[in-house]
Amino acid sequence: MSISVTILGCHSATPRTFAHPSSQFLEINNRHFLIDCGEGTQVQLRKYKIKFTTIDHIFISHLHGDHFFGLIGLISTFGLLNRNKELHIYGPKGLQEIIELQLELSESRLGFTIVFHELKSNGSELIFEDTQVKVYTVPLHHRIYTNGFLFKEKTGERKLNIEAIKASPEIEICDYQNLKSGKDFIKENGEIIKNKTLTFEPNKPLSYAYCSDTVYKPGIVPIIKNVDLLYHESTFLNDRKELAKTTKHATAEEAGKIAKEAGAGQLILGHYSSRYTNLNLFKEEAKTVFDHVILAKEGEKITIDSKIPNELTIAYQN
Amino acid sequence: MSISVTILGCHSATPRTFAHPSSQFLEINNRHFLIDCGEGTQVQLRKYKIKFTTIDHIFISHLHGDHFFGLIGLISTFGLLNRNKELHIYGPKGLQEIIELQLELSESRLGFTIVFHELKSNGSELIFEDTQVKVYTVPLHHRIYTNGFLFKEKTGERKLNIEAIKASPEIEICDYQNLKSGKDFIKENGEIIKNKTLTFEPNKPLSYAYCSDTVYKPGIVPIIKNVDLLYHESTFLNDRKELAKTTKHATAEEAGKIAKEAGAGQLILGHYSSRYTNLNLFKEEAKTVFDHVILAKEGEKITIDSKIPNELTIAYQN
Numbered sequence: 001m002s003i004s005v006t007i008l009g010c011h012s013a014t015p016r017t018f019a020h021p022s023s024q025f026l027e028i029n030n031r032h033f034l035i036d037c038g039e040g041t042q043v044q045l046r047k048y049k050i051k052f053t054t055i056d057h058i059f060i061s062h063l064h065g066d067h068f069f070g071l072i073g074l075i076s077t078f079g080l081l082n083r084n085k086e087l088h089i090y091g092p093k094g095l096q097e098i099i100e101l102q103l104e105l106s107e108s109r110l111g112f113t114i115v116f117h118e119l120k121s122n123g124s125e126l127i128f129e130d131t132q133v134k135v136y137t138v139p140l141h142h143r144i145y146t147n148g149f150l151f152k153e154k155t156g157e158r159k160l161n162i163e164a165i166k167a168s169p170e171i172e173i174c175d176y177q178n179l180k181s182g183k184d185f186i187k188e189n190g191e192i193i194k195n196k197t198l199t200f201e202p203n204k205p206l207s208y209a210y211c212s213d214t215v216y217k218p219g220i221v222p223i224i225k226n227v228d229l230l231y232h233e234s235t236f237l238n239d240r241k242e243l244a245k246t247t248k249h250a251t252a253e254e255a256g257k258i259a260k261e262a263g264a265g266q267l268i269l270g271h272y273s274s275r276y277t278n279l280n281l282f283k284e285e286a287k288t289v290f291d292h293v294i295l296a297k298e299g300e301k302i303t304i305d306s307k308i309p310n311e312l313t314i315a316y317q318n
Numbered sequence: 319m320s321i322s323v324t325i326l327g328c329h330s331a332t333p334r335t336f337a338h339p340s341s342q343f344l345e346i347n348n349r350h351f352l353i354d355c356g357e358g359t360q361v362q363l364r365k366y367k368i369k370f371t372t373i374d375h376i377f378i379s380h381l382h383g384d385h386f387f388g389l390i391g392l393i394s395t396f397g398l399l400n401r402n403k404e405l406h407i408y409g410p411k412g413l414q415e416i417i418e419l420q421l422e423l424s425e426s427r428l429g430f431t432i433v434f435h436e437l438k439s440n441g442s443e444l445i446f447e448d449t450q451v452k453v454y455t456v457p458l459h460h461r462i463y464t465n466g467f468l469f470k471e472k473t474g475e476r477k478l479n480i481e482a483i484k485a486s487p488e489i490e491i492c493d494y495q496n497l498k499s500g501k502d503f504i505k506e507n508g509e510i511i512k513n514k515t516l517t518f519e520p521n522k523p524l525s526y527a528y529c530s531d532t533v534y535k536p537g538i539v540p541i542i543k544n545v546d547l548l549y550h551e552s553t554f555l556n557d558r559k560e561l562a563k564t565t566k567h568a569t570a571e572e573a574g575k576i577a578k579e580a581g582a583g584q585l586i587l588g589h590y591s592s593r594y595t596n597l598n599l600f601k602e603e604a605k606t607v608f609d610h611v612i613l614a615k616e617g618e619k620i621t622i623d624s625k626i627p628n629e630l631t632i633a634y635q636n
Binding site for chain 2: 102
């Protein structure tokens with residue numbers, strides 16, 4: 001079990017050649033999700049060789065342009081690529097109207113259905129679930145209605161203790177699935193072998209939280225408690241703490257505080273204001289309150305694995 | 319008097335890293351216009367160091383995404399840059415609704431006014447005029463309502479024949495403006511010196527036509543007759559002539575025919591389908607019917623000057 005986040009864009013406001021607005025591609029338990037979709041996201045997907053066809057679920061945090069202006073273009077491209085499977089979009093009220101109006105006026109006839117999931121709750125709610133993953137909203141506090149998203153792996157199957165199993169020759173391969181799902185083994189004579197003696201604990205399920213855009217909001221801590229990997233916006237440094245409050249953004253120190261209070265495993269910073277040229281200052285500031293900080297960079301694929309949950313691996317997608 | 323066209327994007331359909339959708343920046347008689355605005359146009363403007371603030375008029379040919387998906391992002395960026403002067407947008411019905419809906423839902427409060435000019439005529443009409451330039455629509459035939467645009471310099475002032483003027487010492491510098499505007503000179507004794515003897519013809523006013531997207535439509539020839547510089551789409555080559563008809567696009571040969579029939583000075587091809595990797599084939603095909611063909615390339619600034627109207631200069635904006 002593992003989670004990989006590929007950073008497609010991690011800058012705030014206007015797109016520039018090497019500074020794209022928010023978008024992330026998430027791989028979790030063989031599920032693939034797109035989170036936010038600023039202008040140019042489809043070009044970034046191509047650049048980093050991510051297969052468009054793997055994306056069936058897109059989560060939009062809020063309706064500021066740097067988080068969704070690329071969505072209509074991506075949807076149109078899905079159409080040109082002859083997509084025929086459903087596309088699910090989770091986002092605030094109004095997003096459906098924006099998309100449908102543009103499809104209607106351009107007389108686009110998509111060969112697939114878009115299923116819109118309108119988010120409106122101010123509390124955290126379960127918005128997606130399948131056999132592998134659950135996704136919850138993380139209500140944020142920004143200038144307009146905004147959600148972060150918490151992605152949680154479900155607890156996996158128990159792992160077979162092959163040595164212990166081999167000591168009981170009555171157990172056959174066809175029994176393995178029952179053992180993995182936690183059932184005891186009952187011999188023909190009625191004797192019970194406890195599951196715990198035949199299996200190991202499953203891998204620790206991992207979790208990832210995406211929190212952008214938001215002012216410092218300790219209220220989210222209970223929702224993202226013990227998250228393994230946390231992306232939290234840090235538009236500003238402390239030198240612009242007041243501006244952060246006014247514009248409902250967070251500073252790097254505040255992002256660090258949220259990570260610390262939540263007991264997060266690792267913190268990824270992003271959504272940098274273009275006012276700053278030395279991004280290392282963000283890391284330094286967050287590290288004054290929380291140790292495990294990395295800076296989001298375009299093209300970076302950040303992975304955590306349940307086998308070594310306290311370590312990150314970072315690969316570049318170029 | 320001169321016209322420069324900077325190619326910001328010249329490919330059809332989906333944007334790719336080095337193949338952006340339609341957008342051009344036009345400089346004509348010190349006026350600056352943006353024509354079409356595919357996704358990523360604002361990044362291209364930055365890349366080619368074009369000052370955003372020079373753009374007061376944007377012309378949108380039609381509501382297919384590869385011609386306007388970048389507009390809302392550009393407008394938002396104008397807002398972030400604290401623009402306060404009016405922005406004029408010329409385009410089909412529906413464009414205003416698309417833009418205003420997104421501004422409303424993102425609660426954007428722009429510090430400037432957008433003046434929408436809704437185009438709906440099926441005939442050519444004058445849509446912009448100032449002291450230097452006139453702009454007309456060129457009704458095209460595509461899958462949805464589409465206009466090309468014809469930009470015409472106004473005839474400039476007559477040029478002073480200083481040698482002839484000096485032969486008449488009664489003429490003072492304060493009389494020059496009257497001479498430039500074509501008036502005869504009347505001596506104190508009532509004698510008239512004909513303007514033509516004191517001035518030369520003004521520079522030839524230049525014109526530029528942008529024709530995309532369209533099927534081969536000879537009906538536009540009278541509108542763009544004798545245009546100096548013609549951009550005409552050539553989505554396909556003749557190998558896909560039928561597909562061109564079905565999708566209401568033109569082939570390179572058809573673009574060449576329009577240029578020939580219109581007596582154009584120069585032809586620029588663009589809006590290439592991604593099916594083709596060797597773009598030189600477009601030039602070769604168009605040249606079978608028309609001599610002066612160039613291929614649009616991103617970052618190219620193509621200039622014609624009234625002093626040498628039959629020659630192009632091409633500079634790269636990197």
